[in-house]
Amino acid sequence: MSGNVVKLAENVVECRNCGLRGMCTPASVNKATQSLLDNVIRKRRPVARGEVLMRYGMAQNSIYCVRSGSIKSFAATDDGHEMVTGFHLPGELIGLAGINDRSSNCTAVALETSSVCEIPLDRMDELRRRVPELQDELLRMMSLNILHYQNLMVLLGRKSAEERLAAFLFSLSNRFKQRGFSASEFYLSMSRTDIANFLGLAVETVSRVFTRFDEDGLLTVQRKYIHIHDMTKLRMLAGNPTPRQQLMAQS
């Protein structure tokens, strides 16, 4: 395993990659508003593995931006199972769906030791009215989020188990790359069960497809460790997404 293979927990995202970078490191806004911006973030708070950031059905007064580590969010279904709605990597936002009525529609849990920026909605509302660039950025992020879910619809509605897992790995790979990490070697922070619940598959199926990919020489998998050998083939298997579709699986 070479150079920049990392566990996310060991690294902190650069603020320039952050979804709401305008909130704390104002690049596009003038100095007059800078002190204002500094006050938006309530706290950069550490989150232990398994800790709950927001809980389904509870009041939601903040959104969160991941700084390091990884977070999963999920909704409980009626039959007791859970549907994972997203895995959040550094720089990605959590809780956008709760802005409407300030109530959480899903539960967010840290998959490993992580840290997040908590952004109180009240202060964000106040601030975005004063800083148009921030408003635009937020709108952009939400639009991107909607696009992402539309791609997930195609994945869940029309793709086979192999295609789903390939698309998932390809997405992760790209997101690691964007963050300066290795695209071909990484550790999964989520369990097979989480992956299955995200892809709409059974755990056993996820495991079997991993094994098949390994046997085919497409990649090497050892529990959480993944080494992709043939990225082109993986992209093909995933259904050859266009660059814009590669953002799948975030949020």
Next chain:
Amino acid sequence: MSGNVVKLAENVVECRNCGLRGMCTPASVNKATQSLLDNVIRKRRPVARGEVLMRYGMAQNSIYCVRSGSIKSFAATDDGHEMVTGFHLPGELIGLAGINDRSSNCTAVALETSSVCEIPLDRMDELRRRVPELQDELLRMMSLNILHYQNLMVLLGRKSAEERLAAFLFSLSNRFKQRGFSASEFYLSMSRTDIANFLGLAVETVSRVFTRFDEDGLLTVQRKYIHIHDMTKLRMLAGNPTPRQQLMAQS
């Protein structure tokens, strides 16, 4: 078939139900900005059945709000099939995912004779900076949209064919009700194929489940005409969604 059973094409949504009502009928803004608002909507334009509002991959310079009729939007998959990402009823917005980079990620087609309000993004951008209430409304709509897609993920990832169709019909029923139409009797404007492509099923499966529902006395179905007899049972079959989840299937 009693009183208020209608085809959407025959009716125009009240502006108070419109997703961006602030855009054209300013209730929450003062009179000073009213003339401003009137100028945002480029045109209330009629759309013929089959007409394309926006096309995948093309530049997108507007979003649309349905006034009457119904619109479907879909993405083409690699294998030539299409995945319907949403059916839009009067008052619902189309094209929110394109705000980010002003390019369409899906194609939108009228299912019947319809009319829409076209809202140019440039003018909307300009206007929302001047009218905070409009900004808030837009943010709310996008947040709701994200919530909606999260619910769709559960549907596509974890529900059976019966549950999917039940949830679909229950959602339609509620949306008709909200618009003052009958919740128990209505006409479908989309084909079985469209429904199948939206629910991630085969056409034959949709047809079979419709038949089963009819045989069970849950509803009467005659091609496009639907009469729901047991709304409680339908809600149960759909997975007993909470009121907040009932907005599923819009956008």
Next chain:
DNA sequence: CGATGTGTTGAGTTCACTCAAACTTAGTGG
């Protein structure tokens, strides 16, 4: 009144599921 598009029904198949068991790793306490 055929022609065409749309919807339904039937037969057989398959992919992913469930159930069950073995195995692996990590954590815990004697």
Next chain:
DNA sequence: CCACTAAGTTTGAGTGAACTCAACACATCG
């Protein structure tokens, strides 16, 4: 330090829900 447990993962066998392929029925329309 090792036995023991619990949690997570893999593998196998059999099943079933939804799919595909194919034929048929029914509208709508020129």
